[in-house]
Amino acid sequence: MDADPLKQYLKREGATLVGIGDVTEALTSEIMHLNRGVAIAVNRSLNRKTVEILSMLQGLAVGWLSARGYRTLSIPPDSDRRKDKLITKLYKLFCHKTAATCSGLGWVGKNGLVINRQYGSKLSWATVLTNAPLVADPPIRESECGDCDLCVRHCPSGAVKGHLWSVREPRKKIVAYEKCTALKDKRQSLENKPNCGFCVTVCPYSRRASREAGRK
Amino acid sequence: MADEARKKEILEKLRNGVIQYDEDACREGANEAVAEGLDANEAIFDGLVSGMEEVGRLFEAQEYFVPEILMCADALYAGLDILKPHCKQMDLGVKGSVVIGTVEGDVHDIGKNLVKMMFDVAGFHVYDLGRDVPLDKFVDEQLKTDSELVCLSAMMTTSMVGMPKVIEKIKAKNPNCMIMIGGAPTSKDLADKWGADGYAEDASNALKEAIKMVAFLKKLRDEKAAKK
Known part of the structure; x- marks a missing residue:
């Protein structure tokens, strides 16, 4: 279909x-x-x-x-x-x-x-x-992060471990969410703004998207 | 009181609302039933529950799957929440309270929630302990609430083995309490072997069993009282 x-x-x-x-x-x-x-x-x-x-x-x-x-x-x-x-x-x-x-x-x-x-x-x-038999798009099965470790270095809670994701290892723990959550709770109580968002903004792919949006 | 045709229309709206998992229709039907003075018990049983019975049939016929069942149940609750406060004493001949939960080591609670819904519908007071419930919690809660009925649910053979322990402990402390078990790995044979009073493979069976058991219990008590 x-x-x-x-x-x-x-x-x-x-x-x-x-x-x-x-x-x-x-x-x-x-x-x-x-x-x-x-x-x-x-x-x-x-x-x-x-x-x-x-x-x-x-x-x-x-x-x-x-x-x-x-x-x-x-x-x-x-x-x-x-x-x-x-x-x-x-x-x-x-x-x-x-x-x-x-x-x-x-x-x-x-x-x-x-x-x-x-x-x-x-x-x-x-x-x-x-259950509609829609034609599926080709999947992505491996991480394309490569050697980049900006989010690892910038995460203020030390939650990002630096592991590469692969569809072959679905159970691998990539992020120590308990550390991230602990920081979120702290931020929530201090300034009522839980998300720090460093791991998003520092990512080269996200930054390129922002640059391109800015140019338009 | 609304005329017969109008009454039928409202009941049909409630019934179809459940079958087509349309929460808005159930809410609307329930509000109309209340506004137009329809008997709330009738709206529940001839409307909502009648719809749920059809859903059960569709499930058996593999027309509906688990997601549809849960959406239908949500629709039923949407109507039930509105109708419940307008219910008179449920005229089922029995009324009781029940402790219900999924046993330790098991986090599957879809079936348990459906059974709970049927108890809610029938006007039971439900003490829902949730899932992955430590075995002793069942015993404590039964003693605390003096419930006539305890329902144990399990989806896995590994967690099912906790059931006989709970049954033994509750029966030792309170032999009059009735215990019902249910869930995929359980069976009538196991229920008999472990000394459970009832076994229900699905939600509608659990309800029927439960009503029978509580009625039996009340009868026993009445007979005792009469002898004194």
Whole structure:
């Protein structure tokens, strides 16, 4: 099934990137039948309503697929998850990074975030899982961070260890999240602003994206 | 009181809202039921629960999968939250409280949550201990709340082995308490072997079993009281 009409549709409505991933390998039995992941990314630096736009785009993707008779499961953006619902339990069975890498939109950087060649880590992600037999994009299976270790050196909490991600080692711990969380908590209490964001801003891929945006 | 046609329309809206996992429709139907003086119990059982029964059938027929079931359950709760405060004493003949949880070592709680929902619907008071619950916590909670019923859930054979220990401890302290087990690896044979009073392979069965058990318990107590 040709995925281009869906991709073009979502891009017209505001998506920065749309990719289709074959996510079969990452699925647990509850969602085994939904083996295509529609990865939707929105450039955070565009405006402040990223989460709203992502939710809207997810709704459109679900509508598009349902109208063609397919099943869907929306995995909302991480920052937009209601805790009090039963369906929330399923969200953690699948992470956006899987959809992003499987659809070839990026790799997991040393900073533990999805890095896209064009936009770096400045993207916010949402996923729609579906059983529609959409043609999948070629995946990215290895890190493209190379020797760069800027995020390792600049992380104020020492959480970034400097490991290279690979699809062959899904369990490898790339970032010591407990250190990152501890610093976030501290920042939250001190200045009410938890995220330091160094690992995003220092990344050459993200910086290039900002430069290009500035030039326009 | 709304006329029959209107009543049917509201019940149908609640039922379809659950089946089509449409939370807004359930909320709307529930509000209409309340505003137009429909009996809340009737709205729950002939509307929401009737829809959930159909969902169970669709699940068996492999029309629906786990994500759909959970979305349907969310829709049911959306309606239930509105209707619950308007419920009169549930007319099921029985009423009780239940301690429920997934045993230690097991974090699978989807089935447990569906069972819990059926208890909520039936007007039970539910003490939900959550998942990965230390075995002694079940015993303590039962004593503390004096619940008639304890439900143990497990999805893995490795965590299931904690069940007989809990059953033994609770029965030693409180022989009148009824215990029900459920989850993929459990069976009627295991329930019998471990001295559990009930076994339920799915949510709707668990509810039926639970009502039967509490009714039986009340009968025993009444008979005792009558003898005195």
